[in-house]
Amino acid sequence: MTRPSRLGRLRALQAFGLTLSCLSLGGFALLSGAGRTVASSVLPGTAPQFTVLIAGRDIVYCYYQQPCKDQDQRTGLVQPPNTDTVMLVKVDGARVRVLNIPRDTNVGEFDRGESVAAQKVNSQYFSGGPQALKQAVETITGERVDSYVIVRTDYVERVINALGGLDVTVPEGGIEWIDRAAGVNLQLDAGPHHLEGPDAVLFLRVRKGFGDDYGRIDHQKQALTQLAGRLKSAQGLAALPTILGGIGNGVETNADPNTLAALRPFLPGLKLSFATLPTDEIPGTFNLAVNRERLAALWGDAPAPVTDAPGVKVTVVDASGAGLGEGLKTALTALGYADVQVTVAPASQEASQVFTQQDVAQAGALADLLNLPRLQGERFPVAAGEVGVLLTRDAQENLKELAALAGTPLAADPRVADDTALPGPSPEPLPTTAPGSN
Structure with missing residues (x-):
């Protein structure tokens, strides 16, 4: 592709x-x-x-x-x-x-x-x-x-x-x-x-x-x-x-x-x-x-296998305040994720993250792809075969390229540009294969 x-x-x-x-x-x-x-x-x-x-x-x-x-x-x-x-x-x-x-x-x-x-x-x-x-x-x-x-x-x-x-x-x-x-x-x-x-x-x-x-x-x-x-x-x-x-x-x-x-x-x-x-x-x-x-x-020390074609449903909760969820859906669809749903939530100052209940390998692959923390727990609101992605205001800085994918250029947000922002190294290119592919 x-x-x-x-x-x-x-x-x-x-x-x-x-x-x-x-x-x-x-x-x-x-x-x-x-x-x-x-x-x-x-x-x-x-x-x-x-x-x-x-x-x-x-x-x-x-x-x-x-x-x-x-x-x-x-x-x-x-x-x-x-x-x-x-x-x-x-x-x-x-x-x-x-x-x-x-x-x-x-x-x-x-x-x-x-x-x-x-x-x-x-x-x-x-x-x-x-x-x-x-x-x-x-x-x-x-x-x-x-x-x-x-x-x-x-x-x-x-x-x-x-x-x-x-x-x-x-x-x-x-x-x-x-x-x-x-x-x-x-x-x-x-x-x-x-x-x-x-x-x-x-x-x-x-x-x-x-x-x-x-x-x-x-x-x-x-x-x-x-x-x-x-x-x-x-x-x-x-x-x-x-x-x-x-x-x-x-x-x-x-x-x-x-x-x-x-x-x-x-x-x-x-x-x-x-x-x-x-x-x-x-x-x-x-x-x-x-x-x-x-x-x-x-x-365990042996990483769990990840399927070549990601079979999990991905639920994106867009609390970025900038409509970045649609951009992430575009990116993940291009990478082979067939079922990506986006819901919009009030903008949040919490940390962006990937969360799962039991699909640890797939969540880990997605967390690595986006360079977000992966949180696993018994009480996350996701079902078996589903991985969640929470995008919050910090995504306006760390995943700002999603704005172009969503077709909504990112406006300056003083709450992101202040000292609480998460500056990092220059972004790296995406891999040319879906997670788990050879």
Whole structure:
């Protein structure tokens, strides 16, 4: 098939910022170095290969709405410092994969003679510190964990504020999370919101309105991709002192700061993907058992095959504010995608992304083609055999060639031209074959 020459400039790279999305709330803090560290296994000049556990822990309270002076104490607490956000980040050459682990995942085989709560992954940090959490994640995933980064919610708040806050979309019905004992009062109407400070952190932690823990994980992924883009802007550079000042002030880690230094030369070519640990319910409990067969297909080192002729339906949600969805439909049709549907949504400041439920290989191919993050989760609104593409305002800069394909020249948008835009290297030409072809 001969393609129009204007397709040649479709691709726009985002890899630099996206690689940092999973690390922005902890990984950059490694560069300042502090305390005992684990020696880096990355050799100079070689492609980095390592894993890092990133977890978010609560602030501990000694009295009603009063944080303890010693945030590392384990006795006399109103509530334990659970880690309800747990991610395993795997860097393997040019690939960076992030596996989110649900808070209720059981560590090892379920033992009905033991405490149900004590067997959950989110309780391991309180009972045994970061080493116990590290070992639990190794048991759950079957992966060796090279190092850990544990961040407190107050550190996350400082980073989000330094990066200019979060632009989010609250689902229908809105959000109301009130817990006076914990000092929580989050009330948001349905629709777009710009959040900073405690509200931004609470939004990342809330489950009500998003279904369950899987829904919370999914909107955390979306928020992280947005923060990644800010790291490349002038605002992101100005935020580095806040990000780097975390160790001993909201961040604990045993990682070698040289690890990320070795990663820097590879950032422009890295590809990022998010996935959620597949699990099954354990009858009679709220605990979840790892589904190892599905995990191997999702997280295995052998890439899943992609068919020569893309057979998936592609649903494009055009929230770009510039009609770019029709341009993407034109491009994908030329590449062999037979079923591409476009729906228009209100313009969004969130991050553009490719999302799927179970068609991971096809979604990955499409994400690579467009240089967008791939998010997999249990609660994305796509069916089997369907892949979604969300185009938001950042596409006006990163995929601006789509405007010509849609026949609608792109007008200047000050909200894209400011410091929150995602500048990147010059676009590369599209491949001359459809994904998976020889």
